[in-house]
Amino acid sequence: MVVDFQHHYVPEQLARKKGLYSDEVAVATEDGVPRMTLHAKLYDAKAQLRDMDEAGVDVSVLSCHLGWDGSLEDCRVINDSYAELERQYDGRFVGLAHAPVLEGDSALDELDRAILERGLHGVTITSQVGGLFLDSPELDPFYDRVARLDIPIFVHPALVRKGY
Template sequence: DTEVLSLSTPNVYFVEGKLQAEVARLANDAYAELAAKHRGRFLGFASIPMDDPDAALLELRRAIDELHMQGVVVLSNIRGRALADPVYRPFFEEADRRKVCVFVHPMIPAAAEAFTEYVLGPIVGFPFDTTLAIAKLCFAGVFKQLPNIRWLVGHAGGAIPYLMERMDSGWRDFAECRVNIDEPPSFYLKKLYYDTVTFSPHNLRMLRDIVGADHMAMGSDYPHLLGSIEKAVSSIEGMDFSAAEKGRIQSGTALSIMNNVPQTARR
C-alpha cells in the first residue's frame, strides 16, 4: 500500500519570514528522502511558505520539478488570512499553469477563542474553517478563473456538500454573489475533489450522491486523535457502493489528480 504524507496543522506557519521558507524546505526534503528510500510506499505533498509570495513560488517549482512531489498542501487559513486573499493569487496562478494538486487541510479558525472549550477547535472548528475557505474561493471566482488546479478538500469538504443548495440560493438571490462567477456555486464545487475523512456512512453516501465516487479520495487524518487508518479503510469497504466506485475512492481518484505519480504507486 502507498501513503501520501503531508505536514499537518499548523504546517510551517508557526514561524515567520525566512525561517518559514527554511522549515518548508526541511520538511519537503525529508518527505522526498523518505519516498526515495521506500519507493512505492510513501508519496508526499509539499509545504509552502505562503507568507512570502516569492519564496512560495520558488518552493512550488522546486517541489514539483526537483523533488518530484505529488502536489502541495495549504491550510484553510494562513495565520488568519483567507486563501482567497489576492496576495496568494500569483501562487495559485502558477499552480494552475502547472495543473498542481492542491490539498486544503483544515486549520483552527481565525476567531479561535470561540473554540477553546471541549476541544471544539479540531472537532468543529476544522470543518467550519474548511467550509469558509472553500466558499470564499468559490465566490471570489478562483475556481472559475483557475480551472486547472486539482483541488483536494480535506475532511470531506466540511459542510460544503451539505450547503451547496443554500450557496446556489445565495448566488441567485444576492447580486454580490454573482460578481465573480457565472454559474451557481455547485457547478464549480462539484468539480473539486474531497477526501473521506468523515467515516460516517451517511456522510459518505451523501458525498457520493453529490459529487460522484470519481471525485472522492480515501483519507485517514492519521495520526490525529480523530483520525484512523483502520476507519479510513473499513468505512469505504462497508459501503454498498459498487466495486468500481470503491476502487476509485481507495486509489483511482488520487492517482488521477496527483502530480509525478511513480509507476510503483500504480500497481
C-alpha cells in the first residue's frame, strides 16, 4: 500500500473566506512575504483522487496549511470537511484534526470533537505553533490532551521561519 503523508486539501469554503480561492493560482502572504501558493486542485477532491490514481497512491493523509495558525472556526471547517471526505471516499483519505492549540479549553474541546465525534485519526501542528518551539510549556495542555486521546501528532515544518 502506498500512503502519501504529505497531502494537502483545503476546504473551498475556507479558501473563499480568506480570499484565496482561485481557478488558477493564489499566493498568501504574511508581513508582505509570500507564505504559500494555492492552486485549484487543492480544493478539488476528485482531481486529487485522479492524481493519486495516476501516481499509484492508495491513501492520502490530509492536512491543511490554512489551519495550522487558523481560528477555532477555521479548524472546525477543516475538521468537518475532512470527516466528510473520509465518509464520501471511503479508505482513500485519512483526515488529521486541526485545533488552535494556544486557545485553551476551546481548542482542546475541538480536538476532542474532531477525534471522538468526527472520527479523525490524529492531529497536525506546525513546527512553530504561534512562533513557539515544540518544547514550549505553553503547549503542555495540548500534549496532555493528545496523550489522553492516544493519537499521533504530525508535525509539519513551519512554512515561514519564525525565530531561528
